[in-house]
Ligand SMILES: Cc1cc2nc3c(=O)[nH]c(=O)nc-3n(C[C@H](O)[C@H](O)[C@H](O)COP(=O)(O)O)c2cc1C
Ligand code: SF4
């Protein structure tokens with residue numbers, strides 16, 4: 001049976017003739033939800049978003065409504081909204097689709113969100129390598145302003161909002177929300193020490209700031225349209241709504257696919273949606289949530305919790321292909337849904353080569369603030385690069401694991417985990433391949 | 449401290465249009481001028497090709513901060529450069545999905561076609577100064593790997609022969 005998409009966010013994006021201009025967006029009912037939202041008290045929008053169960057689509061999967069509610073109640077400072085459009089997690093290319101094909105949907109979600117949290121100034125932090133995306137957003141902002149959806153007293157509501165595009169300049173760490181805020185303040189993007197854990201308490205210019213991912217903000221519009229309860233009926237309990245999954249690597253038809261969360265399995269996504277493994281090869285490994293997520297090995301079994309009809313849960317043992325693609329199941333399987341970037345590797349792939357590639361990324365992107373991350377990411381890269389050159393040593397698997405173990409949990413930001421998890425999981429799951437790289441000890445003639 | 453007005457005199461090539469653009473960018477940050485640092489660096493690099501010492505001083509003066517505060521950005525953010533590059537800039541993604549799809553071979557082919565040579569980890573410029581070929585990290589288009597950027601334009605499945613042509617012939 002063919003697997004059907006459930007398109008909420010990408011409903012129109014790929015329709016023939018659908019254009020990113022405001023006239024097209026409005027012909028498709030655009031900005032109706034903004035009108036609806038401005039007619040209700042901000043608190044009621046927060047209540048709907050809480051009821052929707054929406055979890056962040058940027059990586060951590062944190063409750064969106066809960067995050068918004070961290071803005072201090074007695075706050076007298078300005079509140080800011082930042083859209084995280086840094087999209088830099090390797091394997092992820094969903095925000096690009098929204099920005100390029102349906103920018104007004106993002107703006108509508110942002111304006112509603114700003115109204116709900118009381119922000120009058122918002123920024124879209126877009127990665128520097130999206131120059132075309134930045135231009136599209138600039139154009140969309142000008143159109144929205146012209147039509148009265150931005151600026152002073154939006155649609156006569158008395159609510160004011162300005163939104164600006166802010167371009168990054170090639171640094172992955174700007175995706176980490178406190179690094180992003182430092183960057184937006186005109187500084188090096190050094191992530192901030194926690195606590196405070198949430199910029200909603202202290203963020204941009206030390207004012208309450210909500211940072212949300214592009215896809216998360218788009219969902220807000222649909223929650224306003226459908227109501228929180230109806231939205232929560234999509235997907236699964238605690239994993240509500242739809243999600244855009246991005247598939248790359250060794251499948252016949254890579255691409256993106258939106259469906260209700262948890263309604264399809266890894267195997268259905270790979271085989272039915274993406275046409276199976278390319279060239280008739282066999283599945284070997286999957287990185288399920290951006291390159292930071294721990295790798296999963298085909299042939300292994302995974303213990304995941306399943307909700308029974310009576311609401312209680314049971315733990316079942318499933319193959320990689322049978323893991324439902326939701327936040328909780330992937331966490332149970334020992335990895336994470338992360339950013340939704342699924343990288344598939346077939347049986348011809350060398351796992352040491354793959355890890356060496358990932359390690360090069362993290363070594364390049366560490367901001368350098370914390371010693372374990374700065375030194376450790378570089379060291380892991382050097383070890384795996386040496387292994388790929390044929391100079392592996394029997395001690396390398398343990399060395400790699402010990403470096404990774406010394407990073408995770410010992411750093412200012414979650415990049416520490418992001419760079420440790422690939423090494424920990426690759427070495428753990430494919431230890432045989434790492435051991436096989438150990439070059440036999442060379443005989444070195446001793447000086448006479 | 450040098451006033452912006454004095455700097456303008458020392459920088460005759462700054463057009464009123466450039467100044468107007470800079471002021472417009474600064475107006476996006478009513479709470480802190482310093483936030484305009486990255487936008488001004490982009491503006492400078494897009495206009496002059498790279499960020500010179502004069503650019504750093506001009507931006508710092510414009511934002512009323514020390515030049516080191518701008519220099520430290522230029523040395524941190526990979527997209528800024530302090531020296532000119534080839535007239536056409538080809539970025540090749542080297543991260544996992546693109547590597548699986550042949551990014552390394554694509555980079556080598558582009559180097560072979562343009563005559564650029566050297567350590568592939570560094571930006572490589574062809575002997576005639578026409579092209580700079582640079583490996584970059586994930587460009588967020590992994591589903592159409594391998595990808596490249598020819599100046600500002602994304603080139604998908606860039607190892608197809610006609611796409612290699614497009615990389616080489618593209619002009620913004
Ligand atoms: C190293 C690192 C990189 C990140 N990169 C991104 C990114 O590119 N885009 C994004 O939306 N979130 C990214 N995040 C997550 C953000 O810190 C933050 O959780 C997110 O923007 C919150 O939005 P959400 O709740 O809507 O998901 C990153 C986190 C870390 C630790
Ligand atoms: S963990 Fe790494 S990226 Fe994060 S602050 Fe420390 S050095 Fe920077």
Ligand code: FES
Nearest residue numbers: 541546587589590
């Ligand atoms: S890995 Fe090349 S675009 Fe993502």
